[in-house]
Amino acid sequence: MTSGIILSAMIAPAKMVGDWPDKGYLRVRADRAIVANLLATNAVLQTQLAALSIVRRSIRLGAVQIDEQDANGWQRLGSCVGDYYRAHGRLQQGYQRLGRRLDRMLIASV
Numbered sequence: 001m002t003s004g005i006i007l008s009a010m011i012a013p014a015k016m017v018g019d020w021p022d023k024g025y026l027r028v029r030a031d032r033a034i035v036a037n038l039l040a041t042n043a044v045l046q047t048q049l050a051a052l053s054i055v056r057r058s059i060r061l062g063a064v065q066i067d068e069q070d071a072n073g074w075q076r077l078g079s080c081v082g083d084y085y086r087a088h089g090r091l092q093q094g095y096q097r098l099g100r101r102l103d104r105m106l107i108a109s110v
Helices: 023-065 071-109
Strands: none
Touching: 023 071
């Protein structure tokens, strides 16, 4: 015997053809989501570009302040320069991917 709890399962009725949104509506929603994602990606890339600009300026300031006999200082500066150029390369790749995605979006909308 059960402890007084009655379990019942309600089966949802199958959706009828008229219940689904039309394809045009779904296409518009998908396009809006894609555009929102492209805008967010652009904002992230712009922020990374601004951060790299600050890093580049700090590298220039560091180069001026390092004594020419300070081998460790120059090695650290070289490491920072290498990190900067790697980050710059990744940022350029991000912009290229964004450009390709925009091209695909524009071609698909025509």
